[in-house]
Every structure is written in structure tokens, then in C-alpha cells.
Amino acid sequence: MHQYRTHNCGELRPTNKSEVVKLSGWINRKRDHGGVLFVDLRDHYGLTQCVINMDNPIFKEIESLRLETVITVTGEVVLRDNEAVNDKLPTGGVEVKIQELIVQSHADTLPLQVNSDDPYGEETRLKYRYLDLRREVMQKNIKLRSEVITSMRRRMTDLGFHEFQTPILTASSPEGARDFLVPSRQHPGKFYALPQAPQQFKQLLMMSGFDKYFQIAPCFRDEDSRADRSPGEFYQLDMEMSFVTQEDVFNTIEPVLHGIFEEFNEFTGKKIEVSPMPFKRIPFDESMLKYGNDKPDLRNPLEIVDLTKVFARDDVNFNAFKSIIEKGGIVRAIPAPNTADKPRSFFDKLNDWARGEGAFGLGYITFADGEGKGPIAKFVPEAAQQEIREIANLKDGDSIFFVCNQEKDAVDLAGKARTKVAQDMDIIDQGKFEFCWVIDFPMFEWDDKANKIDFSHNPFSMPQGEMEALETMDPLDIKAYQYDIVCNGIELSSGAIRNHKPEIMEKAFGMAGYDKEVLEEKFGGMITAMRFGAPPHGGVAPGVDRIVMMIADEPNIREIIAFPMNQQAEDVMMGAPAHVMSEQLLNDVHIKLDLPLEKVKEDAAA
Numbered sequence: 218m219h220q221y222r223t224h225n226c227g228e229l230r231p232t233n234k235s236e237v238v239k240l241s242g243w244i245n246r247k248r249d250h251g252g253v254l255f256v257d258l259r260d261h262y263g264l265t266q267c268v269i270n271m272d273n274p275i276f277k278e279i280e281s282l283r284l285e286t287v288i289t290v291t292g293e294v295v296l297r298d299n300e301a302v303n304d305k306l307p308t309g310g311v312e313v314k315i316q317e318l319i320v321q322s323h324a325d326t327l328p329l330q331v332n333s334d335d336p337y338g339e340e341t342r343l344k345y346r347y348l349d350l351r352r353e354v355m356q357k358n359i360k361l362r363s364e365v366i367t368s369m370r371r372r373m374t375d376l377g378f379h380e381f382q383t384p385i386l387t388a389s390s391p392e393g394a395r396d397f398l399v400p401s402r403q404h405p406g407k408f409y410a411l412p413q414a415p416q417q418f419k420q421l422l423m424m425s426g427f428d429k430y431f432q433i434a435p436c437f438r439d440e441d442s443r444a445d446r447s448p449g450e451f452y453q454l455d456m457e458m459s460f461v462t463q464e465d466v467f468n469t470i471e472p473v474l475h476g477i478f479e480e481f482n483e484f485t486g487k488k489i490e491v492s493p494m495p496f497k498r499i500p501f502d503e504s505m506l507k508y509g510n511d512k513p514d515l516r517n518p519l520e521i522v523d524l525t526k527v528f529a530r531d532d533v534n535f536n537a538f539k540s541i542i543e544k545g546g547i548v549r550a551i552p553a554p555n556t557a558d559k560p561r562s563f564f565d566k567l568n569d570w571a572r573g574e575g576a577f578g579l580g581y582i583t584f585a586d587g588e589g590k591g592p593i594a595k596f597v598p599e600a601a602q603q604e605i606r607e608i609a610n611l612k613d614g615d616s617i618f619f620v621c622n623q624e625k626d627a628v629d630l631a632g633k634a635r636t637k638v639a640q641d642m643d644i645i646d647q648g649k650f651e652f653c654w655v656i657d658f659p660m661f662e663w664d665d666k667a668n669k670i671d672f673s674h675n676p677f678s679m680p681q682g683e684m685e686a687l688e689t690m691d692p693l694d695i696k697a698y699q700y701d702i703v704c705n706g707i708e709l710s711s712g713a714i715r716n717h718k719p720e721i722m723e724k725a726f727g728m729a730g731y732d733k734e735v736l737e738e739k740f741g742g743m744i745t746a747m748r749f750g751a752p753p754h755g756g757v758a759p760g761v762d763r764i765v766m767m768i769a770d771e772p773n774i775r776e777i778i779a780f781p782m783n784q785q786a787e788d789v790m791m792g793a794p795a796h797v798m799s800e801q802l803l804n805d806v807h808i809k810l811d812l813p814l815e816k817v818k819e820d821a822a823a
Contacts, residue, residue: 221289227263231310233294238313240265241289241321243351244282245332254280256315257332258290261356265308267292269315278318285324285331285348291317339775344789346780358777361484362765366433368480369454369761372473378429378456383418385411385435390739395439397449400806411437414758416677417743419457420715423754424746431456433761439786444773445707445763448786453710454764457756463698463714466755467654471496474702474709474759478650478768485770489650496652496702504655509549509632511658514706515651517639521631522609524548524619527601535596538580538621548621549631552609553638556616557583557590563641564591567618570637576630580619584611593619636706650704650767657681658699661692661729671729674699678713680725687724702759709764712757719747 221241229238242260249255252271256279257264267290269276282288292313303309328344329337331351342349349355370380389396389410396410412418414436422430434455442448454473458466471494482489497515504511507520525547528538538548556563568578582589582597582605589602597605609617618638620631639645660680662673670692678697680686686695698714716722722744726736737744765777775781782788797803803810 218291225262226258226260226265227307229265229294229308229311229313231296233311234296236294237291237316238294239289239291240267240313242287243331244284244286244288244324246284247280247282249280255312256290258288258313259332259351263307266297266303266306266312267315268312273315275315275318278320279315282320283324283326285327285351286320287322287324289319289321290315339783340789343775343781343783346790350779355776357484358765358769358771359779361481361769362761362777362779365477365481365765365768366761368477369433369473372476373431373454373456376429376469376473378431379427380432381422381427381430382432383412383415383422383434387412387418388739390417397437397439400808402806405807413438414453415455417740419455419756420677420754421743421746423457423459423715424717424743424749424751428459429456430458430756434758442782442784442786445766447762447774447778448782448784452761453758454761455756455758457754459752459754461714461753461755463656463700463755466712466714466757467495467498467700470702470757470759471652474652474704474764477764478704481768482650484768487648490648491650492652496654498654498656500657501655501659501696502657505628506549509628509630509635511655511701512703512706512708513653513655514636514645515653516646516649516705517636518644519551519553519635519639521549521551521635524550524605524608527597527604527608528619528621530601530604532598533596533601535593537577538619541621541623544623546621546623547627548619549627550605550609550620551618551631551635551638552611553616553618553642554612555614556642557585557614559616564616567634567638567641571620571630571634574630574633576620576622579634580621581616582619583616584613587613591616652702652704655701655703656699657696658701659693660695660697660699660725663693667730669730672725675711675713676726676729677715677722679716680721683718684721684724687721687728692728698755700757702757704767707763707767710757710759712755714753714755717747717751717753719744722747 218239223239226240226242240258242258245257245259245264247254247256254269254276256267258267269279290313292315294311295314297310297312327348329341329348331348334354350359386399386409390413394413396413399409399411401407401409415432415434419430432455434453435450436453437450440446440448456470458469475491475494478491482491499513501511504513506523509521525542527533528535528548529542542548564581571579580593582591582594584606589597605617611617618634620627620634622630658674660673660678661670664671674697678699681696681698682690700712701708702710716725723733723736762774762778766774769777771777780790
């Protein structure tokens with residue numbers, strides 16, 4: 218017989234009756250039923266009920282053991298009485314009568330209960346993450362992550378992609394976030410950077426003659442934590458292809474994502490509908506108009522409309538809006554079907570919410586019996602009301618909410634209001650994964666702080682129209698072959714058809730204020746490679762963490778990462794980041810600390 222187990226704790230069935238077996242695992246629960254002790258033994262695979270009578274010489278020893286003690290038991294498999302069968306457990310038809318016991322490892326008093334879903338504070342859970350991970354929900358989530366990654370690899374390999382690893386120690390690159398820097402011992406005063414993404418390397422692989430690359434790539438960004446973003450590091454399904462158009466990339470990655478979400482869509486116990494292929498394509502400008510952002514949640518059926526021209530009419534006397542329009546502002550509106558008969562509190566709560574967002578409120582009109590009602594209806598004559606109804610496709614019984622401000626602020630608030638109104642109406646379909654591509658992103662945008670044009674998305678993207686567009690068009694009108702894949706309002710990935718021509722790269726960077734010397738310094742290796750013949754290529758990189766988070770229906774990304782940092786980017790279990798205890802280590806990398814005075818005082822007090 219094996220030293221530790223003949224079966225795992227999720228394996229025994231009534232067909233194993235009368236077998237003498239050996240199981241190893243953690244004590245999950247103990248229950249004393251009048252001289253009969255029941256012990257639920259748990260391992261990675263499941264749970265088996267074991268039983269021992271008080272006349273057994275080892276009864277007292279088992280009775281004294283704490284929960285989470287690791288034991289090995291040997292005993293006979295017996296059938297449970299009919300009234301004791303547990304249909305919720307795969308092993309619920311049997312139990313093991315304990316004959317022998319070996320204690321493999323004792324457990325101290327627990328800082329959190331493994332056999333309970335009771336909430337514990339984040340710091341406790343992360344400090345004792347190894348205990349937290351023993352809980353059933355966490356076991357399922359981390360196994361799901363592994364299975365999703367395995368599915369990704371299989372699907373990409375089946376499509377003819379090869380997996381290559383790219384460097385972790387590399388050069389700093391302007392990817393839009395702060396780098397994590399690593400000082401060099403051999404090159405005083407110089408630093409490596411951990412890659413924010415394998416962007417340049419995967420493009421260089423295409424220039425090296427490889428046709429299809431992928432990698433489950435670790436990426437590092439010194440960013441603040443959010444519910445859907447882990448501070449420090451994350452993983453993405455990074456892929457790149459040569460001799461492809463934008464549609465080729467879409468047609469390649471869509472079956473991978475659709476297949477993964479279909480494969481695991483019953484993980485939570487309910488089947489979630491996955492939007493059919495091909496996924497909807499939404500131009501950036503349309504997305505900003507209809508949904509108020511470039512990450513539209515298509516489970517929400519409400520669509521924003523532009524009513525600027527209506528409130529600019531001569532016969533409309535709503536000066537609060539008109540004065541803003543005269544200064545270049547816009548009016549965006551959110552239709553709310555079948556809400557005209559809602560109580561006044563419905564509208565008042567939305568007004569209060571808008572004020573909480575820093576706005577003056579949400580103006581609204583309700584339509585019933587052929588006329589508009591509400592606080593601003595009297596300022597909008599019947600003809601203008603009819604135009605509103607036609608533009609917004611409203612009928613009797615519907616309402617419409619208005620936002621008026623300068624374009625950027627109006628678009629932002631309208632997007633948030635669209636979500637808030639739909640939530641209050643309870644019309645967001647929770648039973649769907651709704652995918653879409655947002656396409657035709659602007660190549661450049663105006664940077665108010667720097668008072669100049671800069672890249673709006675990815676500087677390595679090919680402008681639509683290539684060199685001719687850069688030379689003849691207003692930079693702010695140029696679109697790029699850039700795209701995002703979005704699901705349920707969450708951006709899973711950005712991607713692009715890459716700029717593979719050095720002369721176009723130099724021109725685009727020049728328009729964004731980077732001279733040729735800066736381009737050569739930052740991206741010299743890639744620019745040089747382009748000059749030796751670069752194929753047209755493009756790719757995308759869906760985030761692994763966000764995909765698993767969505768499938769698991771978890772509200773926070775830390776629930777699907779084995780060892781995440783807390784919101785302050787600290788690993789409270791391992792004590793990172795930490796002081797370097799040896800001054801020699803700092804000397805080796807030529808670093809002298811120049812800490813803020815507040816930090817010096819804090820460390821001295823500690």
C-alpha cells in the first residue's frame with residue numbers, strides 16, 4: 218500500500234465498499250455525535266467523511282487534533298445509511314471507518330477559517346494567502362485560471378502559432394505607464410526595465426521571419442490598483458501575425474475567445490450566452506456617441522443620442538443649455554423606455570446621483586398622452602419635443618435624460634448616466650457575454666497639459682492612409698489601424714496593425730514631437746530591423762486575468778490570482794517591497810538612498 222494514499226479524497230464511491238483504503242489530507246471539520254466522531258478529510262480533489270468510535274484507542278488523539286491538521290488515515294470503506302447519504306458530495310454515499318492514524322503535520326490556531334465562506338479582511342486573507350487558497354471557492358478559481366491558460370495554449374497551437382519567450386530584463390519604453398526599473402551592477406547608473414508588454418520583441422519576431430507567435434506573457438506596470446487591474450504585474454495572451462489585415466487578426470482571435478468563454482461558461486453553475494461570431498465592429502466615434510466611452514457594455518440596450526441641434530433651435534428657450542452650446546458645448550441624451558409612469562423618486566435619485574458626479578443634475582422629459590412633462594418640458598415647444606421623439610425613437614410612456622456640457626465632460630457623464638439609468642431600470646442582461654471590437658481609433662489627440670499633439674493609443678500603429686494621410690490630413694482627423702476587444706464593458710485587449718515602414722514611423726513620431734534622435738535612442742533596434750525588410754504584421758493581447766475574472770464572475774481581480782498584492786502594491790505575506798538589509802547590496806548596484814524626510818521619520822519611529 219502507498220505510503221500516503223491509495224485514493225484521493227474525491228474518489229471513493231459505493232463501488233469501493235469493503236475496500237481497505239488510505240487517505241491523506243487536511244481535517245476540514247469534526248463532529249462529535251455521542252461517542253462517534255466524524256472527520257471530514259479534504260484534499261485538492263474533494264472531501265471524504267471518515268468515522269471513528271470512542272472505543273478505538275486512537276479516538277482521543279483524533280479528537281484533540283485542530284482543524285487543518287494534515288493526517289493520513291487507513292480504514293474500510295462502508296456504505297452510509299440511507300438517511301445519511303449526502304447527494305451534494307460525489308463521495309456522499311460512503312464513509313471510511315478509521316483503523317489507523319498518522320499525523321503528518323499539526324496546525325496552530327487558525328487566523329481564518331478554511332471551511333467557511335465568512336468574509337475576512339483583505340489584509341488577513343493576503344497575509345495568510347496559503348490558508349485562504351485552501352478554501353473551496355479559491356481552489357476552484359485558481360484551477361479555473363490554469364484550465365483557461367491550458368485552453369488558450371491548445372487553441373493557439375492548433376491554429377499554427379508557436380510559443381516563444383521574450384526578455385524580462387529590457388529597456389524602458391513609453392507604453393503609457395510607469396516602468397519598474399532594475400539597476401545594473403555591471404553598468405553603473407544604468408537601469409533595465411521590466412516589460413510593460415512584449416511589444417517590440419513580438420514585432421521583431423515577425424521581422425525575424427517567424428509567421429505566428431504567441432506567449433502567455435507576464436507584463437509589469439507600476440500602476441495603481443483597481444478592481445479589474447492588479448498592481449505590478451499581469452498576464453496576457455500575447456500574439457502577433459505576419460502578412461495580415463485587421464480582419465485577419467479578428468478572424469483568428471475571435472474563435473479563441475469565443476471558444477474559451479463557451480468552454481467555461483457554466484463555471485458559476487449557470488449557462489451564460491456568448492455573443493455569436495463575428496463580433497460586432499463599432500467605430501470609435503460611434504462608440505463615444507452611442508455609449509459615452511470606448512468600452513461599451515452591449516448588455517445595456519440604451520443608446521445615447523446627440524440633441525445639440527434641438528436645444529440650439531430658436532424656439533427653444535432653455536438658456537441653461539443654450540448658453541453652454543453657444544460656447545461650444547453639446548447636449549447628449551439617454552432614452553429610458555417605459556419609465557414615464559415611474560414615481561418622482563426615480564427621477565430625483567438620478568438627479569442626486571448626477572450631482573454626486575459633479576454635474577448640476579440630469580434634466581429630463583417624460584412623454585405621455587402625446588405631450589412632454591417634467592422640469593424642462595415647458596422650455597421646449599411641441600415642435601422641438603417632436604424632433605426629440607423622432608431622433609431618440611421615443612413613444613408615449615418613455616422618458617429621456619439630458620446632459621449638457623463641453624464635449625469631453627458631456628460624453629463622460631452621458632456614458633456614466635447610460636449605465637446608471639439602465640441599472641436603476643434593471644435592464645442590463647446578466648446572462649450574456651457580449652463581445653465587440655472598437656475600431657478606427659484616432660492616431661493622435663491633443664494634450665492640453667503639454668499643449669501639443671501626442672499619440673492617442675499605440676505609437677507603433679499604422680495610420681490609415683499611411684504616409685499620404687500624415688502629409689495631407691489634419692493630424693486629429695487621422696485614424697489608425699488600432700482596435701480594442703471589449704466584453705461586457707471591460708476592455709480585454711488593445712491591438713493594432715503595426716507600422717512596418719521606418720519612414721512612416723519617423724514621420725508619425727515627428728508629428729507627436731519626438732525628433733529622430735529620440736526615436737533612434739528609444740527604438741533604435743526596431744527601426745534598424747525595419748530597414749532590413751519588415752513584413753506587414755499585427756496582433757492583439759487579451760488579458761488573462763480579466764478573462765478569468767469574468768468567467769468566474771468575481772468582482773475583484775485578486776480573487777483569481779494565487780498570490781496578489783494588496784491595493785497599496787504590497788505583498789503582505791512575503792513582506793515586499795522591503796528594505797535592503799545589507800548596504801553592500803546597494804553599493805553593488807551603485808545606489809544611494811535619498812528618501813523623503815517623512816519616510817525617514819516613519820522608518821525611525823518603526
